[in-house]
Amino acid sequence: VEKHIKERQTDLGALRVVFFAGEPYPPQALRGLMKKLPGARYFNIYGATEINDVTCHAIEHLPDDAPLPIGKPCGHMEVVVLDDNDRPLTETGSIGELCARGPTVAKGYWGDPKMTAEKFVQNPVHDDFEDRLYRSGDLVEIRRGGVLAYVGRRDAQVKIRGYRVNLREVEEAVLKHPEVAAVAVVDRIADDATRYLAAVVETTEGAELSLRVLKRHLSESLPAYMAPETLEIVTELPKTSTGKVDRQALKAATDLEPAHP
Structure with missing residues (x-):
């Protein structure tokens, strides 16, 4: 958006809502955009191809250099944070893998039953549910009020x-x-x-x-x-x-x- 404003000299002052998702948005880039478009509301959306949109967080103030929260689950989704032993985490400050269930979760990977079995698993909280829990591979931190913050990929932890x-x-x-x-x-x-x-x-x-x-x-x-x-x-x-x-x-x-x- 910033590049569009500068190159085309476009006036986007009437813009009221900005949603962003995908790669984590660098806080300093977002600060610059919010200063250029102070009248807009900003929302950080977390999701994946297999589950669509899962969480949402409204950015109320100019962010500092800390990673942006991804917020709380959308109304149609249930999110479970699991530890290394697949036990649900609920305490503030806990870090675990984000898993999700809901009507937008895929049934699996076409032609890949092994990967499907690894990523779509039984819900440890509600084992009577027929639908499966999707394991995102993303690590999140549980913050105050149940707000989630993206920490990184589970497979992005390496031994050096x-x-x-x-x-x-x-x-x-x-x-x-x-x-x-x-x-x-x-x-x-x-x-x-x-x-x-x-x-x-x-x-x-x-x-x-x-x-x-x-x-x-x-x-x-x-x-x-x-x-x-x-x-x-x-x-x-x-x-x-x-x-x-x-x-x-x-x-x-x-x-x-x-x-x-």
């Missing part, structure tokens, strides 16, 4: 030099730099079979962010074991046909710049 690292936490640290518009942190395998982190950074329009400045920012924001081994600055992150960041392409890419000498 013996430490468990959440890739989303590393991305959040990178995003705190004012000249970073978007980032993708992926794990790659080196020639000696060790696993390391690589960060590919998309800068804001007109930014002159250097690798040296970015490295210093990360050294001040992250413990050494979480810092990416390699960095690359690009004008735009690669996208899939659905508009999401193509992380598989980034994992397979060749490193251009080591983050540490």
